[in-house]
Amino acid sequence: MASFLPLVEAGVDESLLSSLARLGPLILTTTSDAVPLDSAIDRYILFDQSAPLDLDEIVQRLDSGATKVIIPTAWAKEVVGIIPAERIILLLDVNNVSAVSDKLRNGVSGVLIKTPSLDVDFITSVSRFFTGKAIHVLPESTSPLPPLSNLRDLRTAGAIPVLNAASLTLSASTSSQLNIGDIFTASLTSDRPDGLFPTVVTEDGRSLGLVYSSVESVKESIITGKGVYQSRKHGLWRKGETSGATQEVLRIRVDCDLDALEFSVVQTGVGFCHLNRASCFGEAEGLSALEKTLRSRLASAPEGSYTQRLFKDPKLLQAKIMEEADELCTANTKEEIAFEAADLFYFALTRCVAAGVGVADIERALDKKAKKVTRRPGNAKPQWVEKPQPPSNGSAVAPIVSPASRNPDAPIRMRTHDLSTASAEQRAAFLRRPVLKSAEMIAKVGPIVNEVRKRGDAALLEFTAKFDRAKLSSTTIFPPFAPESMELDPAVKEAIDVAYANVHKFHAAQVKGDALVVETTPGVVCSRFSRPIARVGLYVPGGTAILPSTALMLGVPAQVAGCKEIVVATPPRSDGSITPEVMYVAHLVGASAILKAGGAQAVAAMAYGTKTVPKVDKIFGPGNQWVTAAKMLVQNDTDALVSIDMPAGPSEVLVIADSTCKPEFVAADLLSQAEHGVDSQVVLVAVNLSDEEVSAIGYEVDSQARALPRVDIIRESIPKSLIVKASSAEEAIEFSNDYAPEHLIIHLKNASASLPLIQNAGSVFIGPYTPESCGDYASGTNHTLPTNGYARQFSGVNTQSFQKHITSQEITVDGLKALGPVVATLADREGLGAHANAVRIRLRDMTA
Incomplete structure (x- = not known):
């Protein structure tokens, strides 16, 4: 924690700048060239409130290593929610503090208040309003300089003073300049009779020892950059002055109570401890110990030793790194993964040490990467990706990853665990889904959404050309739709008609025609009645995929509910057309418009409306993480006034099976979800199945997968999937309720009897002849279902999803x-x- 922050503009003395950087972040203006963009110095960037907003520059500054940006309130609406809250400080004038809304307050990590004078009582009241946020205070006038007592009171009140670097000095304080050591130590308090401050000395995050500091020793450390402390017996102690084991001070921090210090240093010589050890707390362990050993071996490895071979033979070292990486990717159990990761760390750190790179350098690189707001797509390089052959049905194929998947002979099998022996932590791990980096994705889609919001159709056309490779002259199709756009194979048309009839029949039965009327007390009649949501947007993934089923599952309940406007958004093919299957379904459900666009841009167009795209009140439909992030972004924007169906994640299925199951049926059900994508979630809960019975299912998974067109995707998703052994059907269902799967398939004796026990699931498939595929296409139920555990709170899409309920009363x-x-x-x-x-x-x- 910093005692104060300097505002650095231009012309700062280099030695003063170095000393200030040891005490915490520097605040730099966008015009300051005192610190290079890619410097490792911790810094906040203060943007000029009179300048126009440039979101790209904000992102660039953060990507270049800035810890935070300080933005004016006029920009907040465009920035908050796009940039993570922990990276934003809000610039406020003293007069507009009370105008900050709760939404704005929750969207930033702190505030910088510009004030003509340091009124500690006022700042204390502001701190209460911004509870949990960092309060920074910048006096607008530097003449006269605030007294140290004011700065101390301000810091004690929980606020951090911000002082112009021009008013700071390494020399003695004067009427026009304050010594930075005086400012830093002014806020320190000591409860010791000798007035000293306990000081923890660390290197690379590891404690070297505990010493004491005085005001005098701290000031000297700040100025010289060397470790200087206060010996309780001998006075001022300049570390290494006689032993040569000196310290370079990287950072001096004060704790939250302002009574203890931390010196982060680079230790030279034999070490910190008087016993000639690196630390007073014992020898290094883990990666630090390995690095020390490798550096020693690099300097003087025994001739013929294995480590020396690695240092002298780069090709051998490269081969070992690749070998261990592959073994880590294929490891299954916790113990195997830890063992293989340790091997990989050893060889990787050998490579680093050979190049003069240490653990501290790696950690600094990680810290710098963590400061990036934007992220690369993260796709594997071509040499690590097996290019799949396009399937004959023309459907989209997810990218293939990992060296392990390139071995066609490797068995395709799931990991097996037993609920009876699993700890609480292990059981919780079984329920865990992949981490969805929502904030990161929202930051990426924000600029796209903003462009469509501002420029409408022009932005839509540009993004469609960029992302869908389709050059269009118009974005939207209105009925009547051209007959030639709906020409279909008769068998496909008949299949769609049957599916439409079944889905329509089931969803029509959900319409509640009669109002609920209750006389709660004599003379007081309360009622509830439904009304359709007037305008709905249906997102149907497309491009190379053909998904009439999704168009049916969204369009039919909208039609049945009586929605006046139904806008179908789907990415066009490269020639600008829409697949005839989706066109035909849009015609069947009475779509009022078809938006030829996909991704975040389609979501934005429906949320805000354009000249040609009607604005909608609610957006439905699945999509990739870009679509999901855009839906989450627009539903939180009060200007859009739009809601969404539910959060979305990777497809998932949980199958409960006992000894009455057919292994080939269970395997087929597991694979029907595993083929969706490499992140699909597939779980088998085996009820009292023997090892032989579990193996029979595993054999069927491997055998059937090899005959499927999307086997390469399955090679990635199945090894991440689980077989969980349960001792009873009740235990299996309890686990399923905790997991809350999107699809639940029950292969149990008398399967229908277990239905009353199901508490959390998107859709349930009962018995051996009810494959999940039927629900996906044509049985009548809806396939747009909650994933990622949201079946605990959300229903799947249904007719009432397209309705709202109004209450009334008459007395x-x-x-x-x-x-x-x-x-x-x-x-x-x-x-x-x-x-x-x-x-x-x-x-x-x-x-x-």
Whole structure:
């Protein structure tokens, strides 16, 4: 934690700058060239509030290593929610502090308040308003300089002073400049009789020892950059002055109570401890110990030793790194993964040490990467990707990854665990899904959404050309749709018609025509009735994929519910057309418009509307992480006034099976979800199955997968999947309820009897002849379902998803006579006099 922050603009003395960098972040203006963009110095960037917003520059500054950006309130609406809150500080004038909304306050990590004077009482009250946020205070005038007592009181109140670097010096304090050591130590407090401060000395995050500092020793360390402490026996102690084991001070921090210090140093010589060890707390362990050993071996490895061979033979070292990486990728158990990771770390660190790179350098590189707001797509390089052959049905294929998948002879098998022996931590791990980096994705889609919001159709056309490789002259198709755009193979058309009829019949049965009417007390009648959401947007993934099923599952309930406008958004093919299957379904469900666009741009167009794209009130449909992030972004923007169906994640299935199951059926059900993508979640809960019975299912998974067109995807998803052994059907269902799967398939004896026990699932498939595929296409239920455990809170898409419910009440004279005094009493208790008056004025009228 910093005692104060310097505002650095231009012309700062280099030695002063170095000393300031040891005490915490520097605040730099966008015009300052005092610190290079790619410097490792911790820095905040202060943007000029009179300049126009440039979101790209904000992102560039953060990507270049800035810890935070300080932005004016005028920019906040465009930046908050796009840039992570922990990277934003809000610039406020003292007069507009109270104008900050809760949403804005929650979207930043702190505030920088510009004030003409340091009013500690006022800042203390501001701190209470911004509870949990960092408070920085910048006096607008540097003449006269604030007294040290004011700075101390400000720091004690929980605020961090910000001082212009021009008013700071390494020399003695004067009327025009303050010594930075005086400022830093002014806020320190000591509860010791000798006035010293306990000081923890660390190197690369590891404690070297505990010493004591005085005001004098701290000041000298700040100025010289060397480790200087206070010996309780001998006075000022300049570390290494006699032994040569000196320290370079990288950072001096004060703790949250302002009574202890941490010196982060680079130790030279034999070490910190007087016993000639690196640390007073014992020898190094783990990676630090390995690095020390490798550096020793690099300097003087025994002739013929294995480590010497690695240092002298780069090709051998490269081969070992690749070998261990492959073995780590194929490891299954916790113990195997730890063992293989340790091998990989050893060879990787050998490579680093040979090049003069240490653990500290790696950690600094990690810290720098962590500061990036934007991220590369993260796709594997071509040499690590096996290029799949396009499938004959023209459907999209997910990218293939990992060296392990290139071995066609490797068995395709799932990991097996036993609930009876699993610890609470292991059981929790079984329930875990992949981490969805929502904030990171929202930051990426934000600029796309903003462009469509601002420039409408022009931006849509540009993004469609860029992302879908389709050059269009218009974005939207309106009915009547051209017959030639819906020409289909008769068998496909018949299949769509059957599916449409079944889905329509099931969803039509969900319509509640009659209003709910209840007389809660004599003379008081309450009712609830439904109305369709007027305008809905349906996102149907497309491009190379052909997904009429998704168009059916979204379009039919919208049609049945009575939505007035149904906008179907789907990416066009490269020639600008829409697949005829989707066109035909759009015609069947009465779509009022078809938006030829995909991704975040399609979501934005439906959320805000353009000249040609109608604005909608609710957006439905699955999509990749870009689509999901855009849906989450627009639903939180009050300007859009749009809601979404549900959060989305990778497809998933959980199958419960006992000894009555057919192994080939269970395997087929598992594979039907495993083929969706490499991140698909597939779980088998085996109820009292023997090892032989589990192996039979595993054999079928491997055998059937090899005959499928998307086997390369399955090679990635199946090894990440689970077989969980349960001792009873009840235990299996309890685990399933905790997991809350998107699809639940029950292969149990008398499977339908278990349905009352199911509490959390998107859709349930009962018995051996109910494959999940039927629900996906044509049984009648909906396949747009909650994933990632959200089946605990959300239903799948249904007719009522496209409706809203309105309540009403009608009260007679007698009803108000009975109910009115109750209402007035409660209103009085809550201090809402106008509420009580609205009742009493009527009661008085009745008795007049």
